[in-house]
Amino acid sequence: MTSSAVQRVSECFIKPINPIHESNHICYLTTWDIAMSSMHYIQKGLLFKKPTPPNNQQNFINNLLEKLKHSLSIALFHFYPLSGHLVTHKTQDPPAYNIFVDCSNNNSGAKFIYATLNMTVSDILTPIHVPPIVESFFDLNKIVNHDGHTMPLLSIQITELLDGVFIGCSMNHHIADGTSYWNFFNTWSEIFQAEDHGVPISHQPFHNRWFPNGYGPLINLPFKHHDEFISRFEKPELRERFFHFTTESIAKLKAKANIESNTNKISSFQSLSAHVWRCVTRARGLAKDRKTSCQLAINNRPRMEPQLPEEYFGSCINTVSAEASVGELVENDLGWAAWKVHVAVVEYDDIKVRKIVKEWLECPVIFQVKRHFDPLSVAMISSPRFNMYGNEFGMGKAVAVLSGYANKCDGNVTAYEGREGGGSSDLEICLSHDAMTNLELDETFLSTVSFTNPFYVSSS
Structure with a gap:
């Protein structure tokens, strides 16, 4: 295997293609969402072989990156909470501690990273055990969901290998589970492949969060500071x-x-x-x-x-x-x-x-x-x-x-x-x-x- 490390080449932020309607500027969190505060982001991704052979490697990756950014911008319009950030609202009289997502249009959006790695697809997939380099295909390692107050709620890292491309996605577990994660990924792919980006998506996300009768949309938590419920988890040697x-x-x-x-x-x-x-x-x-x-x-x-x-x-x-x-x-x-x-x-x-x-x-x-x-x-x-x-x-x-x-x-x-x-x-x-x-x-x-x-x- 070639000895190498992932090199970050560029990064930017992608916002929804159209402004988010004022009625959607706040995304409230349910009990299920809030319970995930101290967990890591979801990190999954797809490894592709480059088309063989690209006539021009640089043109291929440049065109791919631009199309990924444009289709991501459209996808974020539908999945607008991913372009926001977490907010904690606290008061002393009456006492309240609430966490929600600010989805307003003044947010930075989702992070988009382009990186390179001097390895091949075979270098990644041939070893019996998953090579540690795979962890470098993702942004926001070791970050917990509560860090979404200052970190992006979605970060996409595109890592170009010698003969392949990895699309890695780190998504805040506060606002998405596996079903939501793959619905987003499927929709992004659908938009990318569509020749007409004005065509409606096949699975429109449902943003009305569920609360039991008598509760919500704001849930009052019995805390004064996030140190009372946030801990950091280091993965053991595995x-x-x-x-x-x-x-x-x-x-x-x-x-x-x-x-x-x-x-x-x-x-x-x-x-x-x-x-x-x-x-x-x-x-x-x-x-x-x-x-x-x-x-x-x-x-x-x-x-x-x-x-x-x-x-x-x-x-x-x-x-x-x-x-x-x-x-x-x-x-x-x-x-x-x-x-x-x-x-x-x-x-x-x-x-x-x-x-x-x-x-x-x-x-x-x-x-x-x-x-x-x-x-x-x-x-x-x-x-x-x-x-x-x-x-x-x-x-x-x-x-x-x-x-x-x-x-x-x-x-x-x-x-x-x-x-x-x-x-x-x-x-x-x-x-x-x-x-x-x-x-x-x-x-x-x-x-x-x-x-x-x-x-x-x-x-x-």
């Missing part, structure tokens, strides 16, 4: 590796889980989550009496009554958890574990969502990785259902989806759409060195993964 699960492999896991549980209700992702939970727990070599859990990020939108639209723009997620002792988990079969995961998911309904929101309003809790993340757990985040490889920016289909520094800890598992589609999935698993080594030797785990490179790297 090994990060992608494992590819084919459509057939996932179907076998699902069938096995349902047969062993004598049901047909366990989903593909619940089966896959339970399988990873069991394998990672074995790899950690924990005592049988220790407690472990499988935590899953869960979308509130379809669980509300009435349902919130899929285009609801905000951080609209929570976490559900299946728990067991290490002994129970490893001595019982896959179906036993998958059923526990299934129950945790199906019990999370409208009544449960509203109960959690009510309890939060009575006693607000800001999520802290060190305090609230179970170090013996497996945390399943993101979703293989998100449209990742449908995003194109004039360079064909992406060769890989990669993530940055943000919110990674031991036991973190990020789910991605498999590049070949059809229900396949790539899991990016983060573990301590010893646990990863043991997982890579686990025969049960090895029998379910494909060790061909999950990402396609053209030889041209």
Whole structure:
């Protein structure tokens, strides 16, 4: 691999193409949004091969950058909170502490960075474990969401490799979750590809935030200073590796889980989550009496009554958890574990969502990785259902989806759409060195993964 570092060439700020209407100058934050104050930004991005061969490399990248900036400006008009900044309003009489987004037209907008790297696509994708250089493909590393008071809420970094281009996006988790993130990315791609930029977008974001009756739009927090609820999280030393699960492999896991549980209700992702939970727990070599859990990020939108639209723009997620002792988990079969995961998911309904929101309003809790993340757990985040490889920016289909520094800890598992589609999935698993080594030797785990490179790297 070529030894190199990412070099920033230029940066600027992109504002919405048209002024934001006065009625939209304030974006209020919900309980779900505010709870993310101490988490990192979302960091995901797409790696593309350059067209082969560009007739003129400099003309190609210049044209690409200008078109990306223009289409981003249009996208920001639709996703206008991303061009704003956070504001805290405090009063002593009566006492109040409120956080919201200022979306007025005097904001700087989204940050746009152009950088270069003297490496190839193969240099990034060939190593078994994700190379550390990938973290440099993203801006705002280690920044927490509350820093959006002074930092941009969206930062785009375009990194030009020798034979490729990486489009990395750092988005404030206060105002967006994975569903919102990929809706933005899909819309940006749609605008980029449209010859007529006046054509309406296919999935207009829904900006009316949900609050329970009697609350909102401003939520009063029981704090006097942000030091009371903000902490900084440093990622521990980890090994990060992608494992590819084919459509057939996932179907076998699902069938096995349902047969062993004598049901047909366990989903593909619940089966896959339970399988990873069991394998990672074995790899950690924990005592049988220790407690472990499988935590899953869960979308509130379809669980509300009435349902919130899929285009609801905000951080609209929570976490559900299946728990067991290490002994129970490893001595019982896959179906036993998958059923526990299934129950945790199906019990999370409208009544449960509203109960959690009510309890939060009575006693607000800001999520802290060190305090609230179970170090013996497996945390399943993101979703293989998100449209990742449908995003194109004039360079064909992406060769890989990669993530940055943000919110990674031991036991973190990020789910991605498999590049070949059809229900396949790539899991990016983060573990301590010893646990990863043991997982890579686990025969049960090895029998379910494909060790061909999950990402396609053209030889041209």
